[in-house]
Structure formats: structure tokens, C-alpha cells
Amino acid sequence: MTDFSKLGVAAIRDGVANGEFKAVEVAEALNTRVANAKALNAFIVETPEKALEAAAAVDADRAAGKPLGKMAGVPIGMKDLFCTEGVQTTAASHILEGFVPTYESTVSANLWKAGAGMLGKLNLDQFAMGSSNETSYFGNVISPWRRNDGGNAALAPGGSSGGSSTAIAARLCPAATGTDTGGSIRQPAAFTGISGIKPTYGRCSRWGIVAFASSLDQAGPMARDVRDCAIMLEAMAGFDPKDSTSLDLPVPAWEAGLNSDLKGKRIGIPREYRLDGIDDDIAAMWDNGIAWLKDAGAEVVDVSLPHTKYALPAYYIIAPAEASSNLARYDGVRFGLRDLPEGSGLQDMYAATRAAGFGEEVRRRIMIGTYVLSAGFYDAYYTQAQKVRALIARDFEQAWASCDLILAPTAPSAAFGLGEKTSDPLSMYLNDVFAVPASLAGLPAMSVPGGLSKDGLPLGLQIIGKALDEQAVLNAGLAIEERSGFTAEAGEWW
Amino acid sequence: MSEYRIQGNTGEWEVVIGLEVHAQVTSNAKLFSGASAAFGGEPNSHVSLVDAAMPGMLPVPNRECLRQAVRTGMAINAQINRWSRFDRKNYFYADLPQGYQISQLYHPIVGEGEIEVTLNEKDPDSPTKRIGIERIHVEQDAGKLMHDQHPTMSFVDLNRSGVALMEIVSRPDMSSPQEAGAYLKKLRSILRYVGSCDGNMEQGSMRADVNVSVRKPGGELGTRTETKNVNSIRFMMQAIEYEAQRQVDLIEGGGAVVQETRLFDPNKMETRSMRSKEDAHDYRYFPDPDLLPVELDDAFLEECRASLPELPDAKRKRYEEMGLTAYNAAVLTAEAETAFWFEDLLGHGVDAKQGSNWLMSELFGALNKLGKSLDESPVNPAQAAELLGLVADGTISGSIAKQVFEIMLETGQGAAAIVDERGLKQTNDTDAIEAEIAKIMAANEDKVAEYRSGKDKLFGFFVGQTMKAMQGKANPQVINDLLKKVLG
Incomplete structure (x- = not known):
């Protein structure tokens, strides 16, 4: 009998289409794996019936000779930031606990249309704010990975899409949705030895995704390999008139366009990313990545992104500013938590509800955002940060004069232990130092496994491409994947 | 200011x-x-x-x-x-x-x-x-x-x-x-x-x-x-x-x-x-x-501009150029509804001066009494144009028009139908008018004498008497001509 946990998106899709197995068999097998992996805390809500229902529909379509969608028969995990009709959607917050949308996000609806099924709603950092999945109201997600030191320290799966990365790395599902505001797809992918791509801003509709920072939020796929990411991104992307920032462009056939021959491509290596005191493992992996791309026919060139060091501070002004406004709607009036102390008025209700409903990190960012938008501080912070953002985008524009893609580490280190950085928000924020520039510039960026650290933990290589050139990003990712020989998996200890 | x-x-x-x-x-x-x-x-x-x-x-x-x-x-x-x-x-x-x-x-x-x-x-x-x-x-x-x-x-x-x-x-x-x-x-x-x-x-x-x-x-x-x-x-x-x-x-x-x-x-x-x-x-x-x-x-932007109507200031100027008094032009253009009503009236062939005078005196007066606004008017521009057309072509006189309008407001009937039904058509029958004039002269010999001795103002009295005797249906121009001939 097939071990469905070993199969990726393409394998399941093709197996179902060829009649090697039924979609329902896959769904049943993965439902069981999800149910048996509670120790990882990857799911907030499990929806085995949804997975079965979608699988049965695919099997019926196949039996009836109907054409099958791009993701037909593939059960996936859905980050709990996507609103799902009839299924609780919390953004991993207390304030939205028990909130059941009457509507389906565009991206998830696209996936169901393509024949995917939902195994459940995946845990994440609360409102997607965090880099370790330690800010969820529903508890930490535990990475399936452990260091090779014989210890069993619980490691961070990365964040904010930590439930997604863990579920894929633990082979609970072949793929999952993620969202990336400042690295929330790429960094967890890097921490767990999987692949994930944040497409160009505007490729995937934001409609129905609980907003964190509107000008940065972008959905994307996370999966075990590059091909699976390409397939799933095709299913997720597309113009949506309900999102004013959605790009009115056809969705390219990324899977069909996959080609790891990089002859004629120039790969830029940004010198500003080679920080003083860079981790040895990271530096070695980066050098390997350069060698692999050269081997695939690419030319490697040095490039400069001079404003890189300002990216993180600018990000931590812009993202909290937008968040402070986006999260104002969680006020206890219409949905979600309401805390109305005895004899209190409207303002008291707001204060009590939001104090009880938001976690510490969310409150911190709301306060930062409120501060930087305040009269008297706006120009010094927000206006300045927007200028920096424009300069970062210009850095990339200028780099494209001498290269087609940029190769860099995804994160400055391998996964850290849970609790190691929670007391120091700044060191936590530094995790996104390599991820944030592409977010600020709205560019497509992908993380693929680049090797293991001395501790036996996965490391990620990041490829950043020109706007709309996801194909080149995927192709370079494929070239690395074919050469890295990355086959390590987390042991099944749970 | x-x-x-x-x-x-x-x-x-x-x-x-x-x-x-x-x-x-x-x-x-x-x-x-x-x-x-x-x-x-x-x-x-x-x-x-x-x-x-x-x-x-x-x-x-x-x-x-x-x-x-x-x-x-x-x-x-x-x-x-x-x-x-x-x-x-x-x-x-x-x-x-x-x-x-x-x-x-x-x-x-x-x-x-x-x-x-x-x-x-x-x-x-x-x-x-x-x-x-x-x-x-x-x-x-x-x-x-x-x-x-x-x-x-x-x-x-x-x-x-x-x-x-x-x-x-x-x-x-x-x-x-x-x-x-x-x-x-x-x-x-x-x-x-x-x-x-x-x-x-x-x-x-x-x-x-x-x-x-x-x-x-x-x-x-x-x-x-x-x-x-x-x-x-x-x-x-x-x-x-x-x-x-x-x-x-x-x-x-x-x-x-x-x-x-x-x-x-x-x-x-x-x-x-x-x-x-x-x-x-x-x-x-x-x-x-x-x-x-x-x-x-x-x-x-071009579509926005092209879709703009004529605005009140321009309209007022144009109305004045059409021969309306400045006052009438100002009143008729102050509110879009009034101007549109007025222009609808003109669209039915009514003369601008006749139309504006009638609208401002007769229609506004009537609406005022009824406590209604223009968009609630019981008479629409087409019906009003029918009435004013009857005046313009000499079918009825101005004073009969007032009566007809009253009836229109009460019954909702059309002007021509009212005139037909009630025999309000104005007459140019000189024989009938001359006969009435003769009777009036006979009954008012003193006034005739006064007139002939130079009291011109009495001409209006004779016009009024004749019109009354004709129940308002005589053509006032014909009355004028005949009276002048008889009174000398």
C-alpha cells in the first residue's frame, strides 16, 4: 500500500488522475496523520470531513470522466489567517476565537475549485505577527525537527506560518498555504527544510485573508519541493476584482515552464547581506548555493543593495502602522470577543476587549504603530520609512541592471529553541533581516532547502526575482533542489 | 457684499x-x-x-x-x-x-x-x-x-x-x-x-x-x-x-x-x-x-465634462437673452427643477415670454395655494403647453385660460377637452359682438358722452362690459377694433 505521507502535490495529483489510488484514500490517510500529531500543535481546527468531502467529489468527477483541477485530490492545510466559510477562523487570536466566517477567502476558494481539500486550519503566530509561532493564543507549534545532539529541545518551526511549515515537514500534508508579510513563508520554510514562495505583491488576492499589513501581505504556497510550489501557486493566484491591489494579469503556467537550465541567467550576490559575524553554517550554505547555480549554467555577479540595513527598521514602522489600523475593527462590537465589565461604557469595552483579546506581541505592534502614526511623530517615522521603502525598491531596480536574480540566505541562522528569543523582541525581529527587503519591494522570493547546520537542522537559501518573474525564481529554486541532494527529514518522534 | x-x-x-x-x-x-x-x-x-x-x-x-x-x-x-x-x-x-x-x-x-x-x-x-x-x-x-x-x-x-x-x-x-x-x-x-x-x-x-x-x-x-x-x-x-x-x-x-x-x-x-x-x-x-x-x-475627464448640464449662472444669462426679465430669469434658474420644468414647457412649443409669465404667476400661484411643490404639480409641462397653445392661437383668451387652468387643476382634464366641452372657444363673430356693443352703448349713454368728450380711460370700461356680455369668449382684439369704430 502507498505511504501517502511520502507523496507531494504532483505525485498525489497524478496518482489520482491516473487511477493509481483514490483521492479519498489519500484524505483518509492524512486525516489520520493529522489526528495523531497533536503533540506538534500544528492545527487549531481539524476538518477531516472537509478533506473527505473534497476527495469524494474529485473521485466522482474522475469516475464521470470530468476534467480534474490542478490540485485535484490533494489535501492541504490552510493557515488560519484565511477566512473559511463555516469553519472557525481565528488568526490564532483570542479576540477571534469562535468566529465563523460566512464567506470564503478568494485564495482558499481558488484552491477548492482546483480540487484541493482541507485537512484543517493551521496554527500561526497571532495575526501573523511573529517569527517562531510562539505568539499564538492556541499555544506554540513544535517543529518536528530536533538537533542531532541527542537532546530533545523543542525547536521553533519559524513564523508566522509555523503550523504550515511543521505540518509539511512532519508529512501531515503535502502542502499548505502561507502568508508572507516580512518573511512569514520563507523563514519557516527554511527552518523546516521545505520550500515556499512569496509571489509578487498582487498575484494572490488578499480578499478574505485577515489583514496584518496590507501593503506587504501576500499569500503563497509552502510544499516539499519546487514543482509542488509551482502547481499550488498556479491554483492560488489570479486577478480578483474584490482586491484593489490585485494584479489584473493572466496566471502563467509556472509548472509547465519549470526549467533548471540557467544558461544566460545572472545571479546577483548582495554584498550587504554578508553581515559581520555571519553564522558559519549559513556562509557555507550560501557558498554551496553559488556553486550549484554556476553549475546550472548561471553567471554569478556581485551586486550592491546599499539600503539593506535600513530595511528592518523601516519594516518595523510600516507593518505595525498598518496593523494598528487594520486591527481597529476588533472592537467587541460586531463579532469575536466582547469584554463588557459591569457598568462600563463603550470606551471601557474597547479597552477591556482588546486587552483580553490580543496577545502581548500584537499589543506591542499596535502600540508601535499607533505611536509612529501620531501627530508630531508621523513625519519622523512613517514618512521617513516610506522613503526608505522607495530606496529599497530602487536598490533592487538598480541591481537588475546587472543580474536577473538574487541569491541570499533566507534567515541568519537555523531554527532556535522555543523560548530562546521570546524575552528579546529585537533579536526575534532580526530573524527577518534577509526576508524583509523583498517584502518591502513587493518582489517574488522563495526559500528552498540549502543543507543542514552542524546541529543537523535545515537551512534555507533564498532566491529573489524581478517583479512578476516567479518563473525565474522557481527555475533557480529547481536548479538548487536538483543539486543540493537535500533529502533529510525530521524523525517521527511525536 | x-x-x-x-x-x-x-x-x-x-x-x-x-x-x-x-x-x-x-x-x-x-x-x-x-x-x-x-x-x-x-x-x-x-x-x-x-x-x-x-x-x-x-x-x-x-x-x-x-x-x-x-x-x-x-x-x-x-x-x-x-x-x-x-x-x-x-x-x-x-x-x-x-x-x-x-x-x-x-x-x-x-x-x-x-x-x-x-x-x-x-x-x-x-x-x-x-x-x-x-x-x-x-x-x-x-x-x-x-x-x-x-x-x-x-x-x-x-x-x-x-x-x-x-x-x-x-x-x-x-x-x-x-x-x-x-x-x-x-x-x-x-x-x-x-x-x-x-x-x-x-x-x-x-x-x-x-x-x-x-x-x-x-x-x-x-x-x-x-x-x-x-x-x-x-x-x-x-x-x-x-x-x-x-x-x-x-x-x-x-x-x-x-x-x-x-x-x-x-x-x-x-x-x-x-x-x-x-x-x-x-x-x-x-x-x-x-x-x-x-x-x-x-x-x-472628458466624459465628466461632456455630461455636465448647463449651470444656473449660464442658464440665467441665456434666459435673459431670450427676452425674459432679469427677475424671471433669476427665479426660473434658482432651482434645477424649475428650470427643467420651464424648458420642458418650451420644448412643447411654448413661447419663452408667455411661458415664463404664466409659470411664475399662474402656476406658482396655484401651487402656492395648494401647498405643493413643482414636482408635485397636478399639471405637467405638456398639459400646460396645450393650454398656452390655445391662448397663442387665439382659441381662447387669457382670462378664459385662467378659468380653464382652474378646471384643469380640479379635474385633471386636458385644456382642449375643457374648452370644447364647456364651449369656451373665443368668438370672432363681429355681428354678435356688435349687437352686444350696441346694447351697452344704449344702456350707458352718459359714459359714451363722457368718453367722446375726452375721458379716454373709459375705453377699458366698454371693453370690460363687452367681454362680460360675451362671457369672456370674444376675441379682445376684435372687441377693441369694433369699439374704436363705434365710439369714434
């Missing part, structure tokens, strides 16, 4: 007034959602997921609302900004589901413009004044809170939440309640002509925030107060009067005007403090990241 002064103990005071008018944009749907923008409806029946600010919902601009703002801007000769942007104005209130209002602070869609007003629209000799308009921006309306439905809870109705408003901000160019009233009237008239707002102040589709300060004539500007949400022209004028007097009394009593937001109470005819600058909100404006900048292309 007017020398409005408040007499204080320390001398005269000048009043400085600026208005921020909120005008609901006429459109089927709200500014950023597909929900109906119609007035009324069961509470919370016109609410989309976007209006209720459900998680993950996004605004999509309604092009029609932007188009109406641009057309309005063009109607006041304003600069149209080809590039504008929406900002978020952040504050918490239960009638504001998003926790922010989407508005335009930094880059409004319409820039500088102006409106020419006259203190008395109907007096052609009344002096005119140009009132500057600083900007028009587009923004979302809030919902409505109802505090009287439950002993301990407030109810929220989100029907208005997200409805498009234009905020039309004037320069502080007005210096009397009358000028402010004239400005608001003229602005409302323009909005109605353009069709961008119905100007209905009772239903709240137009309301004004009134900024008032006082100063010694020509002196430094004083501290202003803002009286919010005044919903009639009369109330606005009263509020200004009260507020200016209050400020003068305050200053002369040794106090100082505090910059604050006030409310007008029409029952007590006074303004009251709502909140002072100290507890004013910090709205934390910033560009709305859910929306792209609004960019207007040539084709769009």
Missing part, C-alpha cells in the same frame, strides 16, 4: 465664516462596497461584509462616486486633481466598524474652485461675491447610533456606513449669516443641477459644519469654533448669529474663545460645547494601503 456687524460694548465686530459641507453623493451603491446607498430601509438591511468591516474584507472604489465628485468640481470651476489618494482617519466609535474612516486628507480629488453668490438671488441688482472653495474630497459616511431603543444598550444601524460623501470645504470668505445662507443655497442649487447630490437637508444628505470667529473689522483672525452637523439653511444662519454674539460677549466679558467643537440646538436656538481641542482625537491619518491612488485619464 454685506456690512454685517455685531455691535458690542467695545465697538463693532466682524464675523468670519467658513463652511464644510457634507453632501451625500447620488449613487446606487456605497463608496467602497456594492451595498445599496438608498435612504431609509430596515436597520442594517443595506450592509455588506465590507461595510460591517468583517475580517479580511477590502474596499473597492465605486467609480461613479468619484465621477460625481469630479463633475461637481468642474461645476465650480475647480482644479481637478488627476492623481489623488485615499487616507485612513483612525478613531474608535461604535458607528465606525473599521475603526477608521476612509477619506482624503493629503491629496483630495478636487482642489481650488469658487462659487459666485448674490445675497438675494431674485434681485438682479443685488451685489455678488465670490466665495472660494478650498477643496472637495470624497469619504465614507459613518453608521447611526440609536440610544433610545433599550434602557442600557445602544443600537447600531450600519445602513449609512460607507455611503459616499463629498466634503466641500469653503474658504473663510463669508462675513454674515446671509452670505453663508446664500452660499449654501447656491451650492445646493449647483449640486442639484449637476445631479451629484439631492441636497435634501432634512434627510441628512446635506449638512454643514460651520466655522465661526469674530474680530475687530480688518483685525487679526480670532479663534474659531466649529458647530457640527447643522441640517438646514435657517438653522445654520441662526447658529452663526448665536455663535458670533456669544463670542463677542465672551471676549468683551474678559474671556477667550476656546477652539472647540459645538452643537446647535434648534429648540433652544443656541450652540453648546461638544468637545474642546484638548480632548480632540489624534486621527493618525495615513494613506490607505488597501487602495491604489486614483488616477484620472483624459477620456474620463
Whole structure:
């Protein structure tokens, strides 16, 4: 009998289409794996019936000779930031606990249309704010990975899409949705030895995704390999008139366009990313990545992104500013938590509800955002940060004069232990130092496994491409994947 | 234009007034959602997921609302900004589901413009004044809170939440309640002509925030107060009067005007403090990241311009050129409905002078008596044209026309049918008229003699008697001719 946990998106899709197995068999097998992996805390809500229902529909379509969608028969995990009709959607917050949308996000609806099924709603950092999945109201997600030191320290799966990365790395599902505001797809992918791509801003509709920072939020796929990411991104992307920032462009056939021959491509290596005191493992992996791309026919060139060091501070002004406004709607009036102390008025209700409903990190960012938008501080912070953002985008524009893609580490280190950085928000924020520039510039960026650290933990290589050139990003990712020989998996200890 | 002064103990005071008018944009749907923008409806029946600010919902601009703002801007000769942007104005209130209002602070869609007003629209000799308009921006309306439905809870109705408003901000160019009233009237008239707002102040589709300060004539500007949400022209004028007097009394009593937001109470005819600058909100404006900048292309602007109707000032000029008196032209163009009615009448072949005189004396008089407005008129322009046509072609006389009109108002019958049925056709039968004239001469020999001895004024008496004898149905011209012949 097939071990469905070993199969990726393409394998399941093709197996179902060829009649090697039924979609329902896959769904049943993965439902069981999800149910048996509670120790990882990857799911907030499990929806085995949804997975079965979608699988049965695919099997019926196949039996009836109907054409099958791009993701037909593939059960996936859905980050709990996507609103799902009839299924609780919390953004991993207390304030939205028990909130059941009457509507389906565009991206998830696209996936169901393509024949995917939902195994459940995946845990994440609360409102997607965090880099370790330690800010969820529903508890930490535990990475399936452990260091090779014989210890069993619980490691961070990365964040904010930590439930997604863990579920894929633990082979609970072949793929999952993620969202990336400042690295929330790429960094967890890097921490767990999987692949994930944040497409160009505007490729995937934001409609129905609980907003964190509107000008940065972008959905994307996370999966075990590059091909699976390409397939799933095709299913997720597309113009949506309900999102004013959605790009009115056809969705390219990324899977069909996959080609790891990089002859004629120039790969830029940004010198500003080679920080003083860079981790040895990271530096070695980066050098390997350069060698692999050269081997695939690419030319490697040095490039400069001079404003890189300002990216993180600018990000931590812009993202909290937008968040402070986006999260104002969680006020206890219409949905979600309401805390109305005895004899209190409207303002008291707001204060009590939001104090009880938001976690510490969310409150911190709301306060930062409120501060930087305040009269008297706006120009010094927000206006300045927007200028920096424009300069970062210009850095990339200028780099494209001498290269087609940029190769860099995804994160400055391998996964850290849970609790190691929670007391120091700044060191936590530094995790996104390599991820944030592409977010600020709205560019497509992908993380693929680049090797293991001395501790036996996965490391990620990041490829950043020109706007709309996801194909080149995927192709370079494929070239690395074919050469890295990355086959390590987390042991099944749970 | 007017020398409005408040007499204080320390001398005269000048009043400085600026208005921020909120005008609901006429459109089927709200500014950023597909929900109906119609007035009324069961509470919370016109609410989309976007209006209720459900998680993950996004605004999509309604092009029609932007188009109406641009057309309005063009109607006041304003600069149209080809590039504008929406900002978020952040504050918490239960009638504001998003926790922010989407508005335009930094880059409004319409820039500088102006409106020419006259203190008395109907007096052609009344002096005119140009009132500057600083900007028009587009923004979302809030919902409505109802505090009287439950002993301990407030109810929220989100029907208005997200409805498009234009905020039309004037320069502080007005210096009397009358000028402010004239400005608001003229602005409302323009909005109605353009069709961008119905100007209905009772239903709240137009309301004004009134900024008032006082100063010694020509002196430094004083501290202003803002009286919010005044919903009639009369109330606005009263509020200004009260507020200016209050400020003068305050200053002369040794106090100082505090910059604050006030409310007008029409029952007590006074303004009251709502909140002072100290507890004013910090709205934390910033560009709305859910929306792209609004960019207007040539084709769009051209369509906006081409769709503009003739505006009141141009129309008045044209009416005068058609031979109407300045007074008639002013009255007929003051409101779009009147002008459109009048033009409809002309469209049915009625002569401009005849039509305007009849409309202003007969129709307005009748409507006045009936207590009806023009759009409730029991007689429509086509029916009126039928009546006036009968006068113009000599079928009936002017005085018979009055009778026929009365009957039309009562019965709703057509003019020709009434004339036929009741035999009101005017006669040119000279024999019959001559016979009646002979009888009248015989019965009034003394007057005939007086006339012949030079008392010309008596001619009217004979005309009247003859017309009466003919029951009004004789052609007055024929009567005149015959009388002249007989009386010599």
C-alpha cells in the first residue's frame, strides 16, 4: 500500500488522475496523520470531513470522466489567517476565537475549485505577527525537527506560518498555504527544510485573508519541493476584482515552464547581506548555493543593495502602522470577543476587549504603530520609512541592471529553541533581516532547502526575482533542489 | 457684499465664516462596497461584509462616486486633481466598524474652485461675491447610533456606513449669516443641477459644519469654533448669529474663545460645547494601503465634462437673452427643477415670454395655494403647453385660460377637452359682438358722452362690459377694433 505521507502535490495529483489510488484514500490517510500529531500543535481546527468531502467529489468527477483541477485530490492545510466559510477562523487570536466566517477567502476558494481539500486550519503566530509561532493564543507549534545532539529541545518551526511549515515537514500534508508579510513563508520554510514562495505583491488576492499589513501581505504556497510550489501557486493566484491591489494579469503556467537550465541567467550576490559575524553554517550554505547555480549554467555577479540595513527598521514602522489600523475593527462590537465589565461604557469595552483579546506581541505592534502614526511623530517615522521603502525598491531596480536574480540566505541562522528569543523582541525581529527587503519591494522570493547546520537542522537559501518573474525564481529554486541532494527529514518522534 | 456687524460694548465686530459641507453623493451603491446607498430601509438591511468591516474584507472604489465628485468640481470651476489618494482617519466609535474612516486628507480629488453668490438671488441688482472653495474630497459616511431603543444598550444601524460623501470645504470668505445662507443655497442649487447630490437637508444628505470667529473689522483672525452637523439653511444662519454674539460677549466679558467643537440646538436656538481641542482625537491619518491612488485619464475627464448640464449662472444669462426679465430669469434658474420644468414647457412649443409669465404667476400661484411643490404639480409641462397653445392661437383668451387652468387643476382634464366641452372657444363673430356693443352703448349713454368728450380711460370700461356680455369668449382684439369704430 502507498505511504501517502511520502507523496507531494504532483505525485498525489497524478496518482489520482491516473487511477493509481483514490483521492479519498489519500484524505483518509492524512486525516489520520493529522489526528495523531497533536503533540506538534500544528492545527487549531481539524476538518477531516472537509478533506473527505473534497476527495469524494474529485473521485466522482474522475469516475464521470470530468476534467480534474490542478490540485485535484490533494489535501492541504490552510493557515488560519484565511477566512473559511463555516469553519472557525481565528488568526490564532483570542479576540477571534469562535468566529465563523460566512464567506470564503478568494485564495482558499481558488484552491477548492482546483480540487484541493482541507485537512484543517493551521496554527500561526497571532495575526501573523511573529517569527517562531510562539505568539499564538492556541499555544506554540513544535517543529518536528530536533538537533542531532541527542537532546530533545523543542525547536521553533519559524513564523508566522509555523503550523504550515511543521505540518509539511512532519508529512501531515503535502502542502499548505502561507502568508508572507516580512518573511512569514520563507523563514519557516527554511527552518523546516521545505520550500515556499512569496509571489509578487498582487498575484494572490488578499480578499478574505485577515489583514496584518496590507501593503506587504501576500499569500503563497509552502510544499516539499519546487514543482509542488509551482502547481499550488498556479491554483492560488489570479486577478480578483474584490482586491484593489490585485494584479489584473493572466496566471502563467509556472509548472509547465519549470526549467533548471540557467544558461544566460545572472545571479546577483548582495554584498550587504554578508553581515559581520555571519553564522558559519549559513556562509557555507550560501557558498554551496553559488556553486550549484554556476553549475546550472548561471553567471554569478556581485551586486550592491546599499539600503539593506535600513530595511528592518523601516519594516518595523510600516507593518505595525498598518496593523494598528487594520486591527481597529476588533472592537467587541460586531463579532469575536466582547469584554463588557459591569457598568462600563463603550470606551471601557474597547479597552477591556482588546486587552483580553490580543496577545502581548500584537499589543506591542499596535502600540508601535499607533505611536509612529501620531501627530508630531508621523513625519519622523512613517514618512521617513516610506522613503526608505522607495530606496529599497530602487536598490533592487538598480541591481537588475546587472543580474536577473538574487541569491541570499533566507534567515541568519537555523531554527532556535522555543523560548530562546521570546524575552528579546529585537533579536526575534532580526530573524527577518534577509526576508524583509523583498517584502518591502513587493518582489517574488522563495526559500528552498540549502543543507543542514552542524546541529543537523535545515537551512534555507533564498532566491529573489524581478517583479512578476516567479518563473525565474522557481527555475533557480529547481536548479538548487536538483543539486543540493537535500533529502533529510525530521524523525517521527511525536 | 454685506456690512454685517455685531455691535458690542467695545465697538463693532466682524464675523468670519467658513463652511464644510457634507453632501451625500447620488449613487446606487456605497463608496467602497456594492451595498445599496438608498435612504431609509430596515436597520442594517443595506450592509455588506465590507461595510460591517468583517475580517479580511477590502474596499473597492465605486467609480461613479468619484465621477460625481469630479463633475461637481468642474461645476465650480475647480482644479481637478488627476492623481489623488485615499487616507485612513483612525478613531474608535461604535458607528465606525473599521475603526477608521476612509477619506482624503493629503491629496483630495478636487482642489481650488469658487462659487459666485448674490445675497438675494431674485434681485438682479443685488451685489455678488465670490466665495472660494478650498477643496472637495470624497469619504465614507459613518453608521447611526440609536440610544433610545433599550434602557442600557445602544443600537447600531450600519445602513449609512460607507455611503459616499463629498466634503466641500469653503474658504473663510463669508462675513454674515446671509452670505453663508446664500452660499449654501447656491451650492445646493449647483449640486442639484449637476445631479451629484439631492441636497435634501432634512434627510441628512446635506449638512454643514460651520466655522465661526469674530474680530475687530480688518483685525487679526480670532479663534474659531466649529458647530457640527447643522441640517438646514435657517438653522445654520441662526447658529452663526448665536455663535458670533456669544463670542463677542465672551471676549468683551474678559474671556477667550476656546477652539472647540459645538452643537446647535434648534429648540433652544443656541450652540453648546461638544468637545474642546484638548480632548480632540489624534486621527493618525495615513494613506490607505488597501487602495491604489486614483488616477484620472483624459477620456474620463472628458466624459465628466461632456455630461455636465448647463449651470444656473449660464442658464440665467441665456434666459435673459431670450427676452425674459432679469427677475424671471433669476427665479426660473434658482432651482434645477424649475428650470427643467420651464424648458420642458418650451420644448412643447411654448413661447419663452408667455411661458415664463404664466409659470411664475399662474402656476406658482396655484401651487402656492395648494401647498405643493413643482414636482408635485397636478399639471405637467405638456398639459400646460396645450393650454398656452390655445391662448397663442387665439382659441381662447387669457382670462378664459385662467378659468380653464382652474378646471384643469380640479379635474385633471386636458385644456382642449375643457374648452370644447364647456364651449369656451373665443368668438370672432363681429355681428354678435356688435349687437352686444350696441346694447351697452344704449344702456350707458352718459359714459359714451363722457368718453367722446375726452375721458379716454373709459375705453377699458366698454371693453370690460363687452367681454362680460360675451362671457369672456370674444376675441379682445376684435372687441377693441369694433369699439374704436363705434365710439369714434
